[in-house]
Amino acid sequence: MRFAVIVFPGSNCDKDLFYAIKDGIHAEVEMVDYRENSLDEYDAVMIPGGFSYGDYLRSGAIAAQAPIIPAIKKLAHEGKPVLGICNGFQILTEIGLLPGALIRNRQNKFICESVELIVEDNQTIFTSEYSKKESINIPVAHGEGNYYCDDATLSTLKANDQIVFRYVNDINGSVDNIAGIINSKGNVLGMMPHPERALEKIVGSDDGLKMFQSILKSHMNRVNL
Amino acid sequence: MTLVKVYVTYKESILDPQGEAIETAIHGMGHNDINGVRMGKYFEINFTDDAKDIDTEIDTICDKLLANPNMETYRYEIVNAEGAK
Numbered sequence: 001m002r003f004a005v006i007v008f009p010g011s012n013c014d015k016d017l018f019y020a021i022k023d024g025i026h027a028e029v030e031m032v033d034y035r036e037n038s039l040d041e042y043d044a045v046m047i048p049g050g051f052s053y054g055d056y057l058r059s060g061a062i063a064a065q066a067p068i069i070p071a072i073k074k075l076a077h078e079g080k081p082v083l084g085i086c087n088g089f090q091i092l093t094e095i096g097l098l099p100g101a102l103i104r105n106r107q108n109k110f111i112c113e114s115v116e117l118i119v120e121d122n123q124t125i126f127t128s129e130y131s132k133k134e135s136i137n138i139p140v141a142h143g144e145g146n147y148y149c150d151d152a153t154l155s156t157l158k159a160n161d162q163i164v165f166r167y168v169n170d171i172n173g174s175v176d177n178i179a180g181i182i183n184s185k186g187n188v189l190g191m192m193p194h195p196e197r198a199l200e201k202i203v204g205s206d207d208g209l210k211m212f213q214s215i216l217k218s219h220m221n222r223v224n225l
Numbered sequence: 226m227t228l229v230k231v232y233v234t235y236k237e238s239i240l241d242p243q244g245e246a247i248e249t250a251i252h253g254m255g256h257n258d259i260n261g262v263r264m265g266k267y268f269e270i271n272f273t274d275d276a277k278d279i280d281t282e283i284d285t286i287c288d289k290l291l292a293n294p295n296m297e298t299y300r301y302e303i304v305n306a307e308g309a310k
Contacts, residue, residue, distance in 0.1 A: 057266075057290070057291070058293055061290065061293070062290075064290075065289075065290065093295070094293065099295075100295060101293055101295040101296045103239060103240065103296060104240075104241075104242050104243065105242070106240060106242060107242070108242035108243060108245070108246055146240070148239065148295070148296060149295070150238075150295075173240065
């Protein structure tokens with residue numbers, strides 16, 4: 001399985017993601033520059049956290065116009081896994097692959113801490129290795145992680161089981177304590193917490209590893225069918 | 226040359242913690258007759274002389290880049306080089 005990690009100017013979790021795949025699940029992975037325009041050689045795309053374009057205009061707004069974006073959309077429409085973490089989640093909402101938006105934290109403060117999440121849905125290609133309602137510890141680091149959507153969108157997300165992760169405690173004002181959502185097709189996931197920073201107990205938690213194992217295992221199951 | 230002034234603001238339903246922090250500071254300055262501050266963005270966009278359909282272009286630019294329709298709205302004014310409307 002070949003992963004692409006997209007690198008925008010201002011991405012800063014790209015190397016963490018790279019090593020999560022290389023050393024965490026021992027899969028093939030390459031850094032792909034935002035000026036590239038094809039992802040045809042890859043089986044999955046990871047959009048890292050950071051501050052693409054310095055968060056100018058809105059988080060993810062300028063990255064949404066980068067040359068690589070049509071290739072990401074194409075890969076998503078082909079049903080391949082697309083994972084956006086933190087700034088990656090913000091970019092996925094800006095390019096319309098996920099509904100809603102991430103706005104400034106209610107307390108107007110950057111938060112950087114380990115938080116408890118509940119895996120609400122373990123029937124996805126990103127979470128199959130977790131158990132349903134499993135409680136996990138994953139770090140967050142964001143100033144604009146307050147998930148917002150209108151009531152109609154929230155009803156749809158609930159009805160289709162698209163809320164994959166919830167915060168146990170309300171940490172930033174997100175609607176319905178949403179920490180991560182998936183598209184209706186089930187191949188595009190966005191989340192504010194950083195699973196790539198939770199791969200080894202020595203750094204506090206290895207609860208993020210199962211996410212990468214899930215992606216790999218789901219891919220192998222598909223390939224071997 | 227034509228100047229377009231674009232204003233992007235949060236929708237009423239969207240929380241604006243920066244606006245609230247600014248309001249608190251204004252109250253701290255002693256202006257207790259202020260009831261509500263909302264922060265927005267302002268852009269000045271210059272068009273070349275051969276620009277034809279400025280309204281359509283500005284709408285596209287706002288919808289696709291300057292504003293996020295999930296949480297923001299925009300309005301704009303077109304001003305000519307002399308500053309007259």
